[in-house]
Structure formats: structure tokens, C-alpha cells
């Protein structure tokens with residue numbers, strides 16, 4: 072080793088949004104649309120009569136609270152500019168570049184080529200995609216699907232932008248075709264939240280609405296980066312702060328969004344420090360959340376005993392829950408010191424957090440991927456529920472669970488039946504309304520889909536949106552899996568790697584985006600979505616379609632269904648595809664909570680679906696909320712010396728990379744970096760800026776990522792971070808949560824060495 076290195080830690084901006092956001096928005100709109108189209112569209116964003124923002128699932132404010140220019144944020148505006156772009160990738164483009172040439176380009180470059188304009192086909196052995204008519208495309212698809220030995224040999228993936236109407240018809244088609252193979256992005260996202268919440272409080276969704284947040288006295292944000300991934304949440308947090316509420320952030324990274332916020336639509340806030348968001352920051356070790364929550368509970372229980380039961384809500388516990396005595400016993404047996412060490416947070420800070428919780432009744436806990444993408448995700452989420460239940464902080468205004476969903480309609484897709492194992496009641500009703508016998512054997516989720524392709528059990532991969540090739544874990548295995556298919560087909564708005572890592576035959580079916588007008592022979596149609604708080608709202612685009620050859624997702628599903636199922640289906644697919652009110656009538660007939668769907672969806676602001684936990688009822692098997700005992704995670708004995716997480720930069724939407732800067736982390740011009748604590752960089756004998764090799768370990772397998780630049784960063788020691796999707800090459804397919812099989816893309820054991 073050379074002489075001790077002097078490291079420089081990357082300074083993190085102390086404030087989010089503000090003028091920087093506006094500059095960035097202006098740049099992206101200019102870049103993509105040369106102003107006119109982009110600005111006009113922004114005015115329609117999240118308006119009661121506009122379209123739902125295609126970026127995140129954060130709820131829109133009530134109609135009365137929306138300003139004339141709607142509500143948007145920097146990243147919502149980027150998503151709109153990205154879709155409303157004037158650039159096009161049509162037949163000439165595909166003639167110019169072979170698939171092999173396109174494969175060599177970066178993901179950023181691929182999407183940058185603009186909107187897909189024509190249906191395209193890559194025939195067996197061809198080097199280039201060629202245009203194909205819609206009729207021929209549907210026939211080809213139907214031939215392939217009907218030629219399979221069994222419907223389970225087909226996989227039907229969904230990404231979370233698909234509207235309720237398209238998603239409902241899609242799953243109905245897939246089940247009439249004869250399979251439950253409906254993997255979706257939720258399998259890699261909030262699957263664990265749905266499972267753990269359903270089991271403990273009776274509903275797998277948030278129990279709070281947007282209106283609850285400013286009413287909370289304390290909000291804990293665990294494993295979420297709202298400044299980047301749900302920027303409009305900062306407006307709610309700012310309101311909470313103005314009302315005297317407190318915020319605790321639990322994160323291995325001190326994210327800029329927690330430090331200060333300047334509202335991008337309130338110019339008087341553009342200068343100055345902005346509203347400080349977090350009152351207490353707990354720099355937890357990666358996956359130190361479960362011991363941290365247990366330590367908080369242990370301190371609270373001890374203090375409650377000292378105070379003769381005056382601190383916790385024992386009436387609520389007695390009336391509404393079961394399992395409290397077992398939890399008490401379990402926590403008594405654990406050593407506080409051990410829990411504190413495992414959490415990575417100091418005792419002083421932990422006690423401060425416990426006191427903040429102790430002294431407040433209305434507590435909301437929000438979480439996202441930092442909690443769900445772990446092997447023990449369900450355990451951590453159940454522990455979050457424990458904390459809320461002992462406080463009686465659920466089912467009252469200003470308190471409850473807040474899993475913050477990702478994709479703008481990922482929650483709606485689940486409600487519509489996009490799931491490999493829907494409950495019996497749903498399947499019974501679907502069969503009754505559409506006069507068929509739905510398959511009962513559960514299908515495969517995202518990880519199961521890759522395994523099925525690798526084993527040769529699945530031969531057709533159909534993607535309703537998304538970019539499965541890059542989003543799924545274990546990139547080289549996913550590529551191998553997709554390449555083994557007879558057919559890969561995607562309904563897409565833009566070119567991505569999924570179109571280039573293809574089966575023997577491949578199809579691209581280009582669709583309308585959310586910003587665009589959707590007209591059928593019955594006139595202008597609209598769709599609807601469900602936000603993270605369970606509110607259903609209409610969404611209607613206004614822009615002329617990027618190409619006259621585009622079809623809506625609804626129309627594509629109906630044509631695929633009609634051509635593939637033929638006389639086997641008694642459903643009038645053509646009528647449904649031409650009039651979305653008819654689709655909503657069917658949804659109403661199948662799914663509880665959608666009474667008078669067509670009436671209520673037209674009310675500005677939409678309507679909330681019923682939510683038992685919000686109403687203080689716990690629809691579990693016993694009728695009580697469950698306080699649970701969850702085991703502590705064990706670290707593998709052969710694990711590497713660091714734990715790696717994959718995170719999003721400020722300049723991407725999942726696999727869509729808008730640019731190479733991460734403004735909120737002061738990292739620019741590259742994504743090939745690994746964020747490390749300065750002492751860890753020293754430990755491996757490197758200096759900031761040195762190129763390193765990252766090796767991940769899972770069971771007896773190793774995976775390698777090379778030539779990444781070490782960046783000195785204020786991250787919990789022993790923890791390192793790279794960007795998603797680049798980091799997916801390191802995530803083993805079997806590295807997933809025990810119960811819901813969500814890839815543990817925030818927990819990868821690695822070693823890091825300086826490259827020669």
C-alpha cells in the first residue's frame with residue numbers, strides 16, 4: 072500500500088427543487104420538444120381534466136387545491152417531455168441500424184432516438200427490424216400463441232404505466248387464453264408491502280390519504296428518496312412541517328430532498344435555505360432497519376412499563392390487535408446493545424427517535440425500495456406495522472401506513488387483476504361476468520418468469536410496456552432467458568434493450584402515450600388510474616399522437632384477444648375497444664369498490680376505493696390486526712466485506728436514463744460510479760476517482776462489474792451504492808425475499824478492489 076491517501080468527500084446539495092429544478096425542466100422540454108408541445112402539455116398535467124402524470128404514483132391534490140398550471144415537479148416534467156418528444160424512430164431508422172449495431176448503443180442513446188411510430192417485426196434470422204401491418208402482427212402473435220403446447224408456455228409481463236382499462240382487459244384476455252402467468256414490475260417493487268400489510272392489517276395498500284399527511288405529528292421515512300422519486304411528496308412534507316409536525320429520515324444516504332426544499336412553483340422560495348425537511352436523520356446500515364425498529368420498540372416498551380402503561384395505546388392493543396404479549400416477550404429477550412450495533416445508528420440518536428415517537432400519537436411511516444428490496448423485506452414491514460399498532464396509530468386521521476408506490480399506475484394494475492395469483496373470489500367473479508372458466512393454477516412472477524424461460528418451460532414473452540431485460544435482476548441470465556424464446560413482443564412507446572435482446576422472432580407494437588389523444592369511432596376516450604393512496608382518477612391526453620399508426624394499449628389488447636381467442640371467446644372485444652365506458656362497466660361488475668365507476672370517475676378529483684385499515688377495521692382471518700414476532704436477519708458467513716445497494720439517480724425513470732448527472736448527489740457526467748465511505752476507499756488502498764472492480768457473491772456464484780469509479784460519499788461505512796439498472800449484473804436471480812420473491816437489489820454482498 073502507498074502512503075495514506077487524502078480523500079475528498081463529495082458534498083451533497085443541502086436543498087432540493089427550487090431554481091435548479093426549473094432550469095432542468097426547461098432544458099428537457101427544449102431538448103425534446105423545442106418548447107411548444109412540451110409547455111402546452113405541462114399545463115394539462117395533473118389537472119382535474121388533464122392526464123395523470125406518467126412519472127410516479129404520488130397522489131394529486133384535490134381539484135380545489137390545484138393551481139391553474141396543475142401540479143408538477145421536475146421529474147414529472149421530464150417524463151412528459153420524454154414522451155412528448157418530436158424525435159421519431161420509424162422504419163428509416165430501423166433500416167439504417169441493424170439489431171446488432173443498436174445493441175452496442177447505450178440505453179440512454181436508444182431511448183433518445185424518440186417515439187416508435189410503426190409496428191415492426193424481426194423475422195427469424197433477419198438482421199434488421201422491418202415494418203409490418205397491424206393485421207399481420209396480430210396474426211403472427213396469434214399463430215405463435217396458439218401453436219404452444221400449453222398456455223403456460225407464454226408469459227405476459229406488465230409495467231406499471233398501463234391504465235386500469237387496458238390492464239383489466241389484458242388480464243382478462245390472458246386468463247381466457249388459459250394462464251395466470253402475469254408477472255409485473257410490482258414483483259420487483261412493492262410486492263412485499265402488499266403481502267405483509269394484507270396479512271397484518273387486512274389490506275395491502277396505504278392506509279393514509281394525501282389529506283392525512285399535513286395532519287401527522289410525526290412522519291418516519293424509511294428507505295425512500297422522495298426528492299428524486301416522488302418530488303411532489305415534498306409539498307406534503309412541507310405542509311406537515313408548517314403545522315408543527317416532525318420528520319425522521321432513515322437512510323444509509325443523507326438524501327438532498329430531506330435537507331431542504333424550495334417549492335418549484337413558488338418563486339418566493341427559490342432563494343434561501345428552503346424548508347428544512349428532516350428533524351432527525353438516522354444513518355442506518357443497509358438492511359439495519361429491522362434491528363433499528365426492534366430497538367425503538369424495545370425502548371418504547373421499557374419506558375411504557377416505567378410509566379405504568381401510560382405511553383402506549385393499551386386500549387387499542389386490547390381491542391384491535393393480537394400478538395402483543397409475544398412481541399413483548401421476544402423484545403425482552405433481545406439485547407439492546409446488539410440491536411443498536413446491527414442498526415449502525417448510535418444509541419443517542421436511537422433514543423432521540425424513540426422519544427419523538429413516544430411523545431406523539433399521530434404517526435405515519437412511509438417506505439419504499441430501501442425496505443422492500445431485501446431478503447427479509449416482509450419481516451421489516453411487519454415490524455413497521457408493530458410500531459404503528461402499539462401506538463394505536465392506524466385507522467385514525469393523520470396516522471398509518473404509507474408504502475409509496477413507484478409507477479404511476481402500478482397499484483391500479485394490481486387492483487385490476489395483474490397478478491400471478493389473484494384470490495379465488497376475483498377469479499370466480501371474472502369467470503362469471505365473462506362466461507369462462509379461469510385457470511386456477513398460480514402463474515409465475517418476475518423471477519419465476521426468468522427461471523421458466525431458462526428451463527425452456529416458457530417460449531413466448533409478451534411485454535405490456537416496461538423494459539424487462541434491464542429491470543429484472545441478473546442481467547446475463549435474463550438475456551439468456553429472453554434469447555431462448557420463440558417470440559418476444561412488446562407494446563412500447565420507445566426503443567429499449569428489450570427489443571434488442573430478442574427471441575427467434577420479435578415484434579414491436581407501438582402505442583399511444585398518456586399525453587396523447589385517444590379517439591375511436593365513438594369519439595374521444597379517457598382512461599383511469601389509481602394512486603398510492605387508493606384514489607381513482609380519470610386521465611385524458613390532449614396531444615396529437617406521435618404517429619398516425621399508433622394504437623392505444625386498450626385497442627392493442629382487444630385486437631390481440633380477438634385474433635388469438637377467435638370463437639373460443641364470447642367477449643365482444645371490438646365493442647370494448649371502441650368504448651371505454653363499457654370496459655369500466657365490466658370492471659364495476661367484477662371488482663368491489665367500483666360502484667357507479669363511469670359516474671364517479673368523471674367527478675373532478677375522482678373517488679377513493681374502500682380501505683378497511685383506514686376505517687379502523689382489520690379484515691384479517693381473525694378480524695384483528697396482527698402484532699408479529701419477526702426474526703432478525705442473519706449475515707452470510709461467506710459474505711464479502713461490503714453490502715451494495717442499487718439506487719436511482721435524479722436523472723432517470725427506472726431503466727430510462729434522461730441524462731448522466733445526479734444533481735442531488737453532486738455526481739456528474741457518468742453513471743459508472745460506486746459511492747463509498749472515505750474510510751472504505753482507504754481500506755481498499757484506493758483514492759477517490761480510482762477505477763475499481765466489484766465482485767458480488769451469492770451462494771457459490773460470483774458476478775463482476777469492472778471499471779467503476781470510486782466516489783467518496785457520506786454513506787454508512789461498510790455500505791456502497793451503484794446505480795440501477797447498471798448494478799443488475801451483480802444481483803443474483805435467487806437473491807430475493809423469502810416470501811414474495813422480490814429481488815434483493817438493495818442487498819448484494821460484494822468485495823471491491825482497485826484495478827491495476
Ligand SMILES: Nc1nc2c(c(=O)[nH]1)N[C@H]1C(S)=C(S)[C@@H](COP(=O)(O)OP(=O)(O)OC[C@H]3O[C@@H](n4cnc5c(=O)[nH]c(N)nc54)[C@H](O)[C@@H]3O)O[C@H]1N2
Pocket residue numbers: 126127128146260293294295296297299300301321322323324326355356357358359360439440441442476477478716717718719720721723724725726817
Ligand atoms: N424520477 C423518478 N421517479 C420515480 C422513479 C424513477 O426512477 N425516477 N421510479 C419509480 C418507481 S417504479 C419506484 S418503485 C419509486 C422508487 O423510489 P425509491 O424507493 O425512493 O427509489 P430508490 O432510488 O431505489 O431509493 C431507495 C432509497 O432507499 C435507500 N436505501 C437503500 N437500502 C436501504 C436500506 O437497507 N435501508 C434504508 N432505510 N434505506 C435504504 C437508498 O439510499 C435510497 O434513498 O420511484 C418511482 N418514481
Ligand SMILES: Nc1nc2c(c(=O)[nH]1)N[C@H]1C(S)=C(S)[C@@H](COP(=O)(O)OP(=O)(O)OC[C@H]3O[C@@H](n4cnc5c(=O)[nH]c(N)nc54)[C@H](O)[C@@H]3O)O[C@H]1N2
Pocket residue numbers: 182229230231232233256257259260261440444477478535536537538539541542543544562563564565566567582583584585624717718719724725726727795796798799802816
Ligand atoms: N437493481 C435494481 N433493479 C430494479 C430496481 C432497483 O431499484 N434496483 N427497481 C425495480 C422496480 S421498483 C421496478 S418498478 C422495475 C421497473 O421495471 P419496468 O417497469 O419494466 O421498467 P421501466 O424502465 O419503467 O420501463 C420503461 C419502458 O416502458 C415503455 N413505456 C413507457 N411509457 C409507456 C406507456 O405509456 N405504455 C407502454 N406500453 N410502454 C411504455 C418504454 O418503452 C420504456 O422503454 O425495475 C425493478 N428493477
Ligand SMILES: [Mo]
Pocket residue numbers: 256259260261476477478
Ligand atoms: Mo417500482
